[in-house]
C-alpha cells in the first residue's frame with residue numbers, strides 16, 4: 001500500500017512536472033524530490049515520556065514554530081496541491097520496524113569532493129546520526145568514472161555534467177544495499193537529473209527501497225568563506241528532508257517546517273532547519289526516540305558549530321517538552 005502510494009506519487013510528479021519544465025528551466029529553478037530517518041532509545045532521563053504521551057509532550061513546543069508563509073507564485077505550495085500528513089495519519093500508514101533500530105544508516109559518497117565539501121559531509125553524517133539517533137557510516141567512495149555514459153549527460157543550459165538519479169537509486173544503491181543497512185543516502189557534488197525532460201533535481205529518494213540521493217552541486221562553493229554556512233545549512237536541510245521521506249514522512253503543511261516542499265533555493269533557504277512538532281513526533285514515534293535526548297544533543301551540536309540561535313531554539317524546546 002505504502003509502496004504503491006509512493007510509486008503513484010513519483011510517477012504523477014514526474015508527469016506533472018514535465019509540463020512545467022520549460023518554466024522551471026527558464027528561472028533556473030528545480031523541483032525538490034526530497035525524502036528523509038531515525039532511531040533511538042529511551043533513557044533513564046526520559047521515564048515520564050512514553051509512546052502514549054509523546055504527541056502531547058512534543059506539541060508543547062508548538063509556540064516556537066511559525067505558520068506556513070503565504071506562498072509566492074513560484075513557491076512549492078503555489079504549484080503543488082499538498083494534502084499534508086498529520087501524526088495520526090502517519091501512524092495509520094507506517095509500520096514501525098524494531099529491527100531497523102539495530103541497523104546502520106549508510107552514506108554513499110559519489111564523485112570528487114573538495115576539502116570543505118568533505119568537511120560538510122562529515123558534519124552532515126554527525127547531524128544525521130543525532131537527528132535520527134542512528135549509527136551513521138560511510139561506504140567507500142564511488143568515482144564518477146564508474147558511472148556509465150548512458151547515466152550521465154551535459155546540461156544544455158549550464159554545460160555541467162549531470163548524473164541520472166534513477167541509475168544511482170536503482171542500479172547502484174539498491175543493488176549494493178548492505179545487509180545491515182537501514183537506509184542508504186548517496187551524496188554527490190555532481191549535478192543530478194531524474195529524467196531526460198528535466199533540467200535538474202536537488203535530490204530524489206525511494207521509500208520502498210530505502211535509498212536516496214542528493215547533490216551539493218547547486219548549494220554554493222563552501223571554499224568561499226561567505227558561502228560556507230549557507231552550503232552547510234542547505235546540505236543539512238536536504239539530508240534530513242530526504243531521510244524523512246524514506247521514513248514515509250510526507251510534505252508538511254502544518255507549520256513552516258523543513259519537511260515542506262521547496263521549488264528553488266530561495267525557498268529552501270527560508271525554510272527552518274528543524275522539523276515541526278507533527279514531523280518531530282513521527283520521527284520519535286517510529287524509532288522510539290527519546291525527544292529529550294534528541295533535543296539535548298541537537299542543542300549541543302549547534303552550540304559546537306557556533307549557531308547560537310539554533311542552540312537556543314533547542315534549549316527552549318527541551319524546557320517545554322520537560323515542563
Ligand SMILES: [Zn+2]
Pocket residue numbers: 032033034035241245251260261
Ligand atoms: Zn520532499
Ligand SMILES: [Zn+2]
Pocket residue numbers: 252253254255257258259260275276277278279280
Ligand atoms: Zn512538519
